[in-house]
Amino acid sequence: MAIEVTDRAREWLQQLGGVATVRLSPRHGCCGGGADIVVAEARAPDEPARYTPVQLPGLTLYIDPTLVDQGLRVDVEGFLGLRHLFVDGASPTRSKE
Numbered sequence: 001m002a003i004e005v006t007d008r009a010r011e012w013l014q015q016l017g018g019v020a021t022v023r024l025s026p027r028h029g030c031c032g033g034g035a036d037i038v039v040a041e042a043r044a045p046d047e048p049a050r051y052t053p054v055q056l057p058g059l060t061l062y063i064d065p066t067l068v069d070q071g072l073r074v075d076v077e078g079f080l081g082l083r084h085l086f087v088d089g090a091s092p093t094r095s096k097e
Contacts, residue, residue: 002071003063005056009076012083013042014058021045022072022087023064038067040074040085 003022005013013020021043024036044062045051051062061074073088 002069003054003056003061004073005059005061006073006075009074009085010056010059012076013085016042018058019044019060019062020074020085021051021062022067022074023051024066038070038072038087040087042085 005020019042021041023039023041023045025039026034027037028034044060048062050065052065052068054061054063063072071089074085075088076083076085078084
């Protein structure tokens with residue numbers, strides 16, 4: 001499994017409890033199309049059994065099983081209370097008909 005969490009994302013997540021979820025989030029277009037976007041959230045998933053847990057030093061990640069071998073990089077952006085996680089390195093987009 002290739003996953004990287006940047007130092008600043010790790011530090012921020014540790015301040016928030018040391019848990020994150022990386023999952024697919026469906027996005028729907030206005031004309032019927034759609035795509036799955038990879039998102040990271042600074043919380044445990046609602047159904048942890050549906051995810052692959054990954055223990056990193058000081059951090060637990062719950063990763064959608066379809067993303068396990070995608071070569072992900074989790075980072076944080078923003079400032080003060082307006083920070084949020086983002087994911088680079090995966091592009092599992094697919095068209096929905």
